[in-house]
Amino acid sequence: MYDRLTKYLPIFDWGRDYNRETLSNDLIAAVIVTIMLIPQSLAYALLAGLPPEAGIYASIVPIILYAMFGTSRALAVGPVAVVSLMTAAAIGQIAETGTMGYAIAALTLAFLSGAILLIMGVFRLGFLANFLSHPVIAGFITASGILIAASQLKHILGISSHGHSLVDVVWTLLQNLGDTNVITLVIGVSATAFLFWVRKGLKPRLRALGLGPKLAEVLTKAGPVAAVLVTTLAAWAFGLDAWGVDVVGQVPQSLPPLTVPSFEPDLIAQLFVPALLISIIGFVESISVAQTLAAKKRQRIDPDQELIGLGAANIGAAFTGGYPVTGGFARSVVNYDAGAETPAAGAYTAVGLAIAAVALTPLVFYLPKATLAATIVVAVLSLVDFSILKKTWNYSRADFFAVAATILLTLTFGVETGVSAGVILSIGLHLYKTSRPHVAEVGLVPGTQHFRNVLRHKVETDDTLLTLRVDESLYFVNARFLEDLIQDRTAKGSPIRNVVLMCSAVNEIDFSALESLEAINLRLTELEIGLHLSEVKGPVMDRLRNSHFLQHLNGRVFQAQYDAWQALVPAAKAV
């Protein structure tokens, strides 16, 4: 009973051992994460096309719900770059940025994606995330990083651009280039340069000053806060908003409001596929962060329970003025490095952000959007990594092709097309490969009982015996292939009297393949050639016994290929 409770509500697990020391560790982590999250949340809301407070709201209730239902101890849930971009892409087709419809569509998207995650969790469908191959994810993240960075250039230049593909964004940007606001440009470029320096130059310097690696890491992550403080002060002191510098402006001072997503069937139909893609991408990002951090402390993550935790977080976002959220890489790593020991750290962060939402929002009035854009650009460019192209090119052309297509399609047609095409291509290429399996003719390695490919090894063979090792499960996609192959190999005039199918690599024989085997058996029987099987695996043999195939088979089933060799080759000598 208690076990089941802790399984579905992990809070009862770690809550038992909570003590003063864990409390103080969690509190310190929460303060650090809160400070880092304020500018980040504002920036991602901007990226998603939502008012800045939506980013703060999306970080409060979702964190608490994840702390109750999730299994990772260090994961920090909230808005993240890729999901924010996907949100903008999904809603941009339905409503205008800044309208009420846009905000409601964002709530609905969060609700749908929460519902999808919850359902996947309850039905234990976490394995569906495996259908995204590692290279496709890497390609997608890289392309998204480029798209996000390009989309932020408008804020750094102080002009406007739009579109969901790289070409659209860059083209509209170039058209408006003449309107560039020089002061905005100075702020944007210097903030970007500063943040790059913090990332690349500050950390080694801090280490050289004798700081520990974790502290150096945390201070480095505070770079955006410094940039925000300095540029906000400058904008306030010089009244830069009057000079055309876009600032965040009025942000309501309020706890997250109670909001209700729309349940209009048309809207739900339009948002369903984007919500599904956001759920899967969000889940994959979150689970890989959670597993990386858990492995460091030898903790376990339950993927199906993670789905429930993320589902609850998104539904929470839908009812409290947020938008789709997931476990973020940067915020989780800071949380972990700052010493968070339990999900309670997340709850304290939520309290910190709630205080910020009520008390601190007037302070960001003069925060230039160019600074927020700079923090996004620097954060996402670290996601861009083209080395996956080289790695896959060297290792496997099919993987390379899937990555290259994912990157190209994401840049050309946007995130939804890109990620869908990546999944379909991965599966399609896999099926294509299995439809033309590798089949080796094998012979006996002299002095052993081991059989290998006649083309690669020096082996003994016999003219009357054809032994084929099919390197694939036999199923409908390749059922006809084997039929054709054996027909070709046993053409008129061949001395072959026995064919052995060595089934060591055949992990399944489905009904289509069974029918093909029966056809092969019939044809070989007419030709007075024996058909035998060897090294059939237990589960495959169990299934064959349920059919009539073994009664019809004109030859035998040998446990080991060596047994077949001894029985069918008259001159064979025992080793």
Added chain:
Amino acid sequence: MYDRLTKYLPIFDWGRDYNRETLSNDLIAAVIVTIMLIPQSLAYALLAGLPPEAGIYASIVPIILYAMFGTSRALAVGPVAVVSLMTAAAIGQIAETGTMGYAIAALTLAFLSGAILLIMGVFRLGFLANFLSHPVIAGFITASGILIAASQLKHILGISSHGHSLVDVVWTLLQNLGDTNVITLVIGVSATAFLFWVRKGLKPRLRALGLGPKLAEVLTKAGPVAAVLVTTLAAWAFGLDAWGVDVVGQVPQSLPPLTVPSFEPDLIAQLFVPALLISIIGFVESISVAQTLAAKKRQRIDPDQELIGLGAANIGAAFTGGYPVTGGFARSVVNYDAGAETPAAGAYTAVGLAIAAVALTPLVFYLPKATLAATIVVAVLSLVDFSILKKTWNYSRADFFAVAATILLTLTFGVETGVSAGVILSIGLHLYKTSRPHVAEVGLVPGTQHFRNVLRHKVETDDTLLTLRVDESLYFVNARFLEDLIQDRTAKGSPIRNVVLMCSAVNEIDFSALESLEAINLRLTELEIGLHLSEVKGPVMDRLRNSHFLQHLNGRVFQAQYDAWQALVPAAKAV
């Protein structure tokens, strides 16, 4: 050069050996097939919702084009039951039966499906047809047979019904049951009963009278012609059309007209998916008929060239007043049994049908539609075969599930949903199975060098050595699975010092799986456990050599599992 010519225009292959004997054999077959095709073509046009002459036209030019480009010597191309039903389902959503728009949509559908087949042929994509598993095809044909029979009941009762699902058809039929025309019912029921008797009772009787099996077969196939003659004469003699019996009526006396399909983008967008499904289903039906007949004479069929032949036939149909066609089972078997030796028999059939179209159409004025419906019902009920449910239930639940879903969805939502769901389910179930592969811990079969599952066989093992045989290719869908499994098996306190992955059943390691193997290697290295591979296949090893994995691997790669056993188990003795 000549080889290439005969490859793409097989007519130059068989045309060379054409002589007086082949000519007379082909002519006899053509006469028989022509007589059989006249009522069948009218009936299928009715099923497709088109005017009766469309069925005749669809049998003329397409036959000739297939004879030029196709590779089967006995295949007869023209309207078939399932494709006619799919045509009605596709166009029924776009236009009203009997309108000009409906006929033009039929031409466009034929053109699109011809273009798809041609493109598949040129790019040698014939393997795509393999993605339909045998059980899914069997289920789809069975469900289509039921749908077709149900759709013809209206003609037998002389009332109206419509819809694309079984429920719709039966429901609208029941609503109009009160309007049943008794004379139509008598004609329809007696024609149906007669045709069933011909099929079940006549053939054995003819054989008992001493007729050869082929002649008996051909005479049996002439049953529909007899029914057509008798009921047409009766309708003419008694003026039954005045009594409310629906007859075929005026059919234009003309050669196939020159028609042009529509190239309107909207229409093409609407018809593209139906055309794709029709192409694939038509191709699968045609290729299986062609291969069955070719195997009997040890001839070869080239699937990719077949695509070109069928594509040309469909484009021909689009420009000559037809609708989508394919190689039909019944007509091809009659052609074969009647002695056709070359595709020229098809061309002669086309001439016969052209003569019929010009000269004989007035004779079918009084042909009752109920008779045509009876020929369809009897023909398609022979397609209905639920035994596939039992066979797959016994053999493999996944296959059973795919068939059952295909049948149910086809009956409930129509042909397009049914066949799409069948394909998606087959692929989905296959991926699901491979995502949780069978993994066996293996040990040495005493006295041999052979290793089998410790749970199924009496084998020798060693506490410090864990040998796992993964019965599946390692790829993105199951990459994480192995990571989790090995982590569980090498938990704290286990005596295991070495892990061997026996890769005899691993046919591929893709990039995602490679990353997982690297993660496993890293984790085991930390635990001071050796990771080794054995029996890695040539193609897999080639690829691993292109990566850095083999340098990082903390253990060795053994050619045979027995080598690993000897090297890693101190107490191992040579056999």
